[in-house]
Amino acid sequence: MTVSKSVDEGFSSLQAALDSIPQEYKEAVTIRIKPGIYEEKITVKQGTPPVLLLGEDTNSTIITWSDNAHTLGPDGEPLGTFKSGTLNVFAEHFTAENLTIRNASGPGTGQAVAAFVDAGYAVFRRVRLLGDQDTLYTGQGKQYYNECCIEGDVDYIFGAATALFERCRLHNKRSRGYITAASTPEGAPFGYVFLDCEITSGEGVSEVYLGRPWRPYAHVAFIRTVMDSSIIGEGWHNWGQPDREETSRYEEYGSSGPGANPEARAAWSRQLIPQEAAKYRVLAVLDGWHPEGY
Structure with missing residues (x-):
């Protein structure tokens, strides 16, 4: 129709x-x-x-x-x-x-x-x-975003689903904001996974965090993401709840651009090694579901 x-x-x-x-x-x-x-x-x-x-x-x-x-x-x-x-x-x-x-x-x-x-x-x-x-x-459920543009300022991608973002652009509209607020359930192997994405921002935007944990077991991984200068060196925020530093899983691999600063990242986040990053494939993240069929 x-x-x-x-x-x-x-x-x-x-x-x-x-x-x-x-x-x-x-x-x-x-x-x-x-x-x-x-x-x-x-x-x-x-x-x-x-x-x-x-x-x-x-x-x-x-x-x-x-x-x-x-x-x-x-x-x-x-x-x-x-x-x-x-x-x-x-x-x-x-x-x-x-x-x-x-x-x-x-x-x-x-x-x-x-x-x-x-x-x-x-x-x-x-x-x-x-x-x-x-x-x-x-x-x-399982969600797949391909070549999408998502923009916002505070917690502008949030929730509990396993969601894979491939070759997407994330656009920050305001300083001192947060891109993700994941609420990944305890025991879920994957939360938000960003593969080969790009982070951009409006003029003068700065001190933006990659994410903060809406719930204790938040999982977010940025794999081979180009990050502009809007991303704060620390990268991740604990939402004022230090205990979530023990349970949240915040990961990066191969970040590039002015916002990629592994030495300055929060000590409770992780830089993956190549063998770990290799596990982040579409079928693995989505538990065997292939989105090309939809």
């Missing part, structure tokens, strides 16, 4: 297209989204069959909304972080390609999620995720 700003072609609303899928339908569905700015809050419900949201062009196909944690819901109460998302995914299998997903709430408005991803298996290819605080929530 097709979603378009043209009145003569398909659905005018992406949510209407999703809602039109019969509840009993089990086959994979592709929804082609024509260029345009779609101002709507989207939910891909639990029980939806495997769905692909396929835009024509990342820069011209934009889904945008502006809820934040303080926005009042229908009951008159603040939505909170977990209901602020522009795109909310609860389906077991989900893919998005060639899109921009934006929370336009703006800086200083608090937590405002662009993509709330609580799926079993989720794939994002060539997707821009734009926001400020809490841009991307990775709730559960």
Whole structure:
């Protein structure tokens, strides 16, 4: 099916297209989204069959909304972080390609999620995720991000899922911010893994941390990442809870660029040796799941 700003072609609303899928339908569905700015809050419900949201062009196909944690819901109460998302995914299998997903709430408005991803298996290819605080929530399951751009300022990639980011760009919008806030469950072999990514920043942005542990067993690994000068030498922050230094696993291998400073990194983080870094492969991290099939 097709979603378009043209009145003569398909659905005018992406949510209407999703809602039109019969509840009993089990086959994979592709929804082609024509260029345009779609101002709507989207939910891909639990029980939806495997769905692909396929835009024509990342820069011209934009889904945008502006809820934040303080926005009042229908009951008159603040939505909170977990209901602020522009795109909310609860389906077991989900893919998005060639899109921009934006929370336009703006800086200083608090937590405002662009993509709330609580799926079993989720794939994002060539997707821009734009926001400020809490841009991307990775709730559960296995998630794969390829050639995506994710921007924000505070904890802008956060959650418990095993998520692999390959050849992505992370863009820091504010000084003294944090890229990741992982809440990896105890015993999970992998949390966030960044392979061959790039970290950039706005003009004058500095003292940005690679991450801080939202929960005690946070795991984040940056493998062969090019880091600009916005990254603070210490690299990692303990969120004011020194006991999490004992349980969190913060790792790097082959970092380069002005922000790569292994000698200055927090003593409780690790620089991997080649044999350890070699274990960070797509199939190993995602426990045998190959995202190319979705």
